[in-house]
Amino acid sequence: MGPEPRGAGPSENRPAHVERCTLSVNERVIRMAVLARGRAEATAHWRKGAIHRFVTTWPFLLPAIVFFVGWQLYPILRVLWLSFTDYHYLRVGETVHWVGLANYREALADPLVRQGLLRALAFTAIFLPGMIIIPLIAAILIDRVRNQRLATIYRVILLIPAMIPGPLIFVLWKWMYSYTIGPINYLLVDVLHVFTIYNAPQWLGDPQLTFLAIAVMEWWWGLGYHTIFFLAGLAAIPRELFEAARVDGASEWRMFWSITLPRLRPVLLVLVVLRFGTAMAVIDEYLIFGGFNRALPTYTWTVYMWDLAFQLGDWRQSYAAAVGWIGALLMLVVVGFLFWLFRPRD
Amino acid sequence: MAERLASKAPLPGPDAVAWRPQHRRPLPWGAILRHAVLLLFCAIVLFPLGWVVLLSVKSLPDAYTNRIWPSEFDFSHYGYAMTHISTLPRNVLNSIFVTSATVVLATICAVLAGYSLVHLETPGRVVVFALLVASMFFPTRITSLIAVYEIQKQLGMLNTTYGLIFPYVTLSLALSVFIMRGIFEVIPRELVDAARIDGCGPWRMLLQVMLPLIRNGIVVVIVVNFVTAWGEYLLATTLTNDQEVRTLPVVLAAASGGMGQWAWPRIAAVYVMAVAPALIAFAITQRWYMRGLQEGALKG
Numbered sequence: 155m156g157p158e159p160r161g162a163g164p165s166e167n168r169p170a171h172v173e174r175c176t177l178s179v180n181e182r183v184i185r186m187a188v189l190a191r192g193r194a195e196a197t198a199h200w201r202k203g204a205i206h207r208f209v210t211t212w213p214f215l216l217p218a219i220v221f222f223v224g225w226q227l228y229p230i231l232r233v234l235w236l237s238f239t240d241y242h243y244l245r246v247g248e249t250v251h252w253v254g255l256a257n258y259r260e261a262l263a264d265p266l267v268r269q270g271l272l273r274a275l276a277f278t279a280i281f282l283p284g285m286i287i288i289p290l291i292a293a294i295l296i297d298r299v300r301n302q303r304l305a306t307i308y309r310v311i312l313l314i315p316a317m318i319p320g321p322l323i324f325v326l327w328k329w330m331y332s333y334t335i336g337p338i339n340y341l342l343v344d345v346l347h348v349f350t351i352y353n354a355p356q357w358l359g360d361p362q363l364t365f366l367a368i369a370v371m372e373w374w375w376g377l378g379y380h381t382i383f384f385l386a387g388l389a390a391i392p393r394e395l396f397e398a399a400r401v402d403g404a405s406e407w408r409m410f411w412s413i414t415l416p417r418l419r420p421v422l423l424v425l426v427v428l429r430f431g432t433a434m435a436v437i438d439e440y441l442i443f444g445g446f447n448r449a450l451p452t453y454t455w456t457v458y459m460w461d462l463a464f465q466l467g468d469w470r471q472s473y474a475a476a477v478g479w480i481g482a483l484l485m486l487v488v489v490g491f492l493f494w495l496f497r498p499r500d
Numbered sequence: 501m502a503e504r505l506a507s508k509a510p511l512p513g514p515d516a517v518a519w520r521p522q523h524r525r526p527l528p529w530g531a532i533l534r535h536a537v538l539l540l541f542c543a544i545v546l547f548p549l550g551w552v553v554l555l556s557v558k559s560l561p562d563a564y565t566n567r568i569w570p571s572e573f574d575f576s577h578y579g580y581a582m583t584h585i586s587t588l589p590r591n592v593l594n595s596i597f598v599t600s601a602t603v604v605l606a607t608i609c610a611v612l613a614g615y616s617l618v619h620l621e622t623p624g625r626v627v628v629f630a631l632l633v634a635s636m637f638f639p640t641r642i643t644s645l646i647a648v649y650e651i652q653k654q655l656g657m658l659n660t661t662y663g664l665i666f667p668y669v670t671l672s673l674a675l676s677v678f679i680m681r682g683i684f685e686v687i688p689r690e691l692v693d694a695a696r697i698d699g700c701g702p703w704r705m706l707l708q709v710m711l712p713l714i715r716n717g718i719v720v721v722i723v724v725n726f727v728t729a730w731g732e733y734l735l736a737t738t739l740t741n742d743q744e745v746r747t748l749p750v751v752l753a754a755a756s757g758g759m760g761q762w763a764w765p766r767i768a769a770v771y772v773m774a775v776a777p778a779l780i781a782f783a784i785t786q787r788w789y790m791r792g793l794q795e796g797a798l799k800g
Contacts, residue, residue: 229647319731
């Protein structure tokens with residue numbers, strides 16, 4: 155967290171590490187001269203033609219590619235193919251037929267799919283503003299803390315939840331919201347007397363409150379992580395801009411709208427798009443909080459897909475695949491729109 | 501001090517004003533409000549964690565009164581949870597095994613890939629990187645689930661603990677590669693060229709020249725993958741069935757408090773044991789982690 159300027163570190167370290175492969179000074183000068191004539195020649199031993207380059211460099215990329223293709227790219231395409239068939243997982247030995255768009259047509263008319271997508275959108279609408287605005291406030295406040303040590307302490311404390319894996323957060327908050335042992339209702343009923351035990355809110359059982367309760371938990375979880383993002387964005391804004399604006403008599407509020415926010419647009423874009431993706435595709439929270447209760451708003455398209463694929467009837471995975479792809483396509487459309495919305499304008 | 505104040509007070513002019521207590525800068529309301537809000541945020545962040553730690557050391561009768569501060573402490577729940585809850589030690593070992601294997605594999609993959617994307621002129625690197633980034637904007641986890649189940653079945657890895665490692669590595673792979681790429685990009689080209697003309701091969705360059713420079717980035721990648729794998733729920737609950745092969749989060753999520761071995765303080769003790777390693781590791785590596793984030797993990 156020290157004030158060391160970015161980029162200064164590596165070049166200082168240079169002699170220490172490079173010494174191990176050092177040649178004589180003369181040799182180096184000659185090679186430098188060669189380099190000056192063009193990097194292509196100096197690195198000739200690395201690029202003896204395309205095949206050689208392929209053989210020498212692909213081993214570095216290969217491990218990542220194997221995992222990426224094997225457990226992400228291929229499965230996605232395989233699911234896409236399944237969505238055009240009549241495949242049922244538990245109907246062993248039956249031939250699988252190509253049915254074209256039949257699954258998609260059926261899914262678009264399925265009230266559970268429609269309701270599931272709408273529910274996911276509703277959750278996103280609750281979740282997203284708080285997930286962006288609260289950390290932004292925290293970041294602006296921390297950015298103005300002069301005492302570096304104190305600023306670091308704030309950051310680290312806020313970052314603690316980010317170190318706890320999601321599902322463990324959900325388990326903890328399931329207990330927090332519990333109306334038997336949860337401390338939230340204890341505070342509301344026994345300490346603050348806002349409610350009595352007869353009308354105390356059932357945070358996770360009441361369809362009106364479930365999404366809000368989950369969103370609050372997500373804000374708690376994401377606060378520190380997003381604050382760090384915004385702090386990085388704020389640190390990149392030249393201080394002179396604010397000083398000049400102050401000289402011109404601009405208010406803090408005006409400076410926020412005219413300088414800070416436009417300069418944060420790239421960070422905002424990344425966070426809005428990523429968190430939109432998170433919110434629309436939430437499943438662990440819903441499974442842990444709501445299970446497969448269709449009356450609760452947590453039964454969204456993701457839970458419906460899981461239910462279809464691994465639980466209902468004879469596991470109609472082809473139809474579940476279509477449901478999954480419809481959700482994914484809807485998300486891609488919105489992401490495209492967000493990119494357009496946040497496009498660079500100057 | 502007082503003498504000085506007294507002697508200076510009658511003097512007019514800006515210097516004197518600075519020394520008089522009643523005319524010192526007005527109370528910095530802005531700063532007070534700022535710290536109040538930040539302290540409130542910190543308190544909200546710490547409250548649930550403090551609550552669960554306290555729950556884990558409450559005596560059994562206290563646990564059912566809901567008072568946050570226990571009237572009687574009982575530290576026996578930790579030992580009890582580890583010895584009396586069937587399969588629990590096994591689940592902990594499963595989690596440790598899967599997580600460490602995932603972290604090692606994912607970190608190696610990410611470092612090698614980041615290196616080749618930035619400093620080697622790997623053919624096709626643009627396409628590979630574009631695909632990785634695109635996968636971050638796509639609900640990969642949901643969409644691929646059905647086929648991942650099928651693959652695991654074909655490889656005979658359904659309902660096994662080690663089988664979870666393979667899908668786990670991919671969960672944060674794109675993000676890890678992205679982070680490592682940012683870190684490698686900060687390393688100056690001149691350094692790479694200098695080492696190259698000195699006759700450093702690609703492997704030697706990575707291990708001897710680069711490794712000390714990307715240390716902080718590696719810490720970030722390890723933390724990211726640790727957090728993902730240690731708490732993973734969806735795949736674990738989909739791909740495994742038996743209590744003995746499952747990981748800790750799945751068992752915890754299924755546990756609903758009540759009496760006997762699953763009494764609340766005992767589950768809370770399990771919970772604290774599940775969360776503590778991550779937080780202790782974070783406390784130790786926090787400096788490098790923050791530096792790694794600054795160095796380039798947050799760029800782009």
